[in-house]
Amino acid sequence: MFSYARTIALRQPLIGARSFSAVLTSVPAGPPDAIIGLTDAYNSSTAPHKVNVGVGAYRDDSGKPYVLPVVKEAEARVVEKGLNKEYAGIAGIAGFVDRSLEFAYGKSSDALKSSRVKGVQTLSGTGGLRVWGEFWKKFGGDGILLPDPSWGNHTPIFKNSGLDVGTYRYFDYKNSKLNIDGMLEDLSKASPTCVLLHACAHNPTGCDPDMGQWKAVSDVIKEAGHYTFFDCAYQGFASGDAEKDAASIRMFVDEGHDMALVQSYSKNFGLYGERVGCLSVVGSDVENAANIVSQLKICIRPNYSNPPVHGARIVEEVLSDAKLEQEFRDQCKDMSERIILMRSLLRSTLEGLGSTKSWDHITSQIGMFCFSGLSAEQVDRLKVEFDIFCTRDGRISMAGVTQSNVEHLAASIHEVTK
Ligand SMILES: Cc1ncc(COP(=O)(O)O)c(C=O)c1O
Structure with a gap:
């Protein structure tokens, strides 16, 4: 028959501690999550020109989180139905x-x-x-x-x-x-x-x-x-x-x-x-x-x-709902088109600054991210010297790029890749 006391007694010598509270006081701190940790670092930066291109979440052209209008409409309909919470x-x-x-x-x-x-x-x-x-x-x-x-x-x-x-x-x-x-x-x-x-x-x-x-x-x-x-x-x-x-x-x-x-x-x-x-x-x-x-x-x-x-x-x-579905498709297309526009803008700004590197991949890649080719050291410099936050594999979330931060981003990338 299962005995809780017996289980404890058997485990104590294995972990070599007098009580479980002592075991838990020695739990080491875990490292922060690579991506969530970046957002924390971004939030604690006081630089006015800081840019978060780490997290894979869409931002509108003013850099703000975006709720699709169709989602707001559907949500209002759901609330209107007064459904229960079973x-x-x-x-x-x-x-x-x-x-x-x-x-x-x-x-x-x-x-x-x-x-x-x-x-x-x-x-x-x-x-x-x-x-x-x-x-x-x-x-x-x-x-x-x-x-x-x-x-x-x-x-x-x-x-x-x-x-x-x-x-x-x-x-x-x-x-x-x-x-x-x-x-x-x-x-x-x-x-x-x-x-x-x-x-x-x-x-x-x-x-x-x-x-x-x-x-x-x-x-x-x-x-x-x-x-x-x-x-x-x-x-x-x-x-x-x-x-x-x-x-x-x-x-x-x-x-x-x-x-x-x-x-x-x-x-x-x-x-x-x-x-x-x-x-x-x-x-x-x-x-x-x-x-x-x-x-x-x-x-x-x-x-x-x-x-x-x-x-x-x-x-x-x-x-x-056919009407809402069409609205969703249009609004999803708008998000994806803004990202595609930011790709061309980032590439042309880098080229305009005189960067001699090839940036073709910024526009040939698709979706939310640009796998920039930046090294971990270059990413570190972006963070320390220019308050730009992206993952150390050089992945840039294009959803975080806007017309107002693209120049700072391009100039900083140019600087660390010279
Ligand atoms: C390839 C891929 N799979 C799955 C996910 C999971 O995302 P969520 O759990 O928010 O649906 C992500 C999110 O970034 C992703 O990039």
Whole structure:
């Protein structure tokens, strides 16, 4: 029979301390999160010209956080309905999940019509990745392959899920472009595993395969016997067109892959703090998809029990109404166009200042980030000498660039790259 006292007694000699309070007083301080820590540093700077291009959150042209007008309208409608605050259930709001699947896979998707695609609402993209990691460890395998480089949180998410994290080549650091040959070679040589792909607007490089290259990736994944797991955090942000940005996902479905997908509504709907996401699978048949979802729910229940309702209701409201959906598409396009404009402005200002370096990649990369090629030392100089805050891998969040800070940013980059 379980005895609490006995468990304590057994553990004490192992940790070699007299009491647990003594153990906890020696807990060391953890290092600050690389990205959140940057925002803290930015907030404590008193320099009037400080610039935060670290965090991946959209800012309007005056540098302010932005709530999409369509989100405000949908939110008002949701409030107007006077709904109760009951639990949504482990898998979240069914209407939200249905709209979410249509958004990613396409309203006319055959797989969707055949009910082979099923999903659960998640705590945004991060929560969906974590649930998948745990599910994969239980039913898939011991490892996962990520692109090199990838979003900084991917590795800890999957390590905390108990997986061994490996990488495949993705970026040609020397020429600042996609290393498609390296990617295909690494995927073809790897033993069958789960392969994470960024569906669009790869974070941090801003480089995506073109459709021909996606087809080659799909072929290699099939031949090598891998399982595809798409992370889609920027649908609508890459090109300004949410349909176009889902092309990789839809092509893989058409190519017959059984696969999984995690969607985030943080960036495209600007619902960062509401934590709205969806994790779905394309199963071999209806029963298989339903079985997988039943197991995802078993991973979720002892974790956070069920997801929050408010943000998901907003997305459901927008995607269930043709007028609101069109407004969303227009407003998402406006955000993406402002970012594209800032790319050209940053590049032309650098060139105008006489920088002899090649800055082509600023405009050829897409999505929220520019993988600038700046070294960690140059990034440190930007921070110390010019009050510009970005991650030490040289990733610049283009969403934080505005008409009023672009000159200071360009002049500072020019100064540290001379
Ligand atoms: C590639 C990628 N995946 C997932 C996420 C998760 O974001 P969230 O948890 O806010 O949905 C991010 C956020 O930056 C990301 O860049």
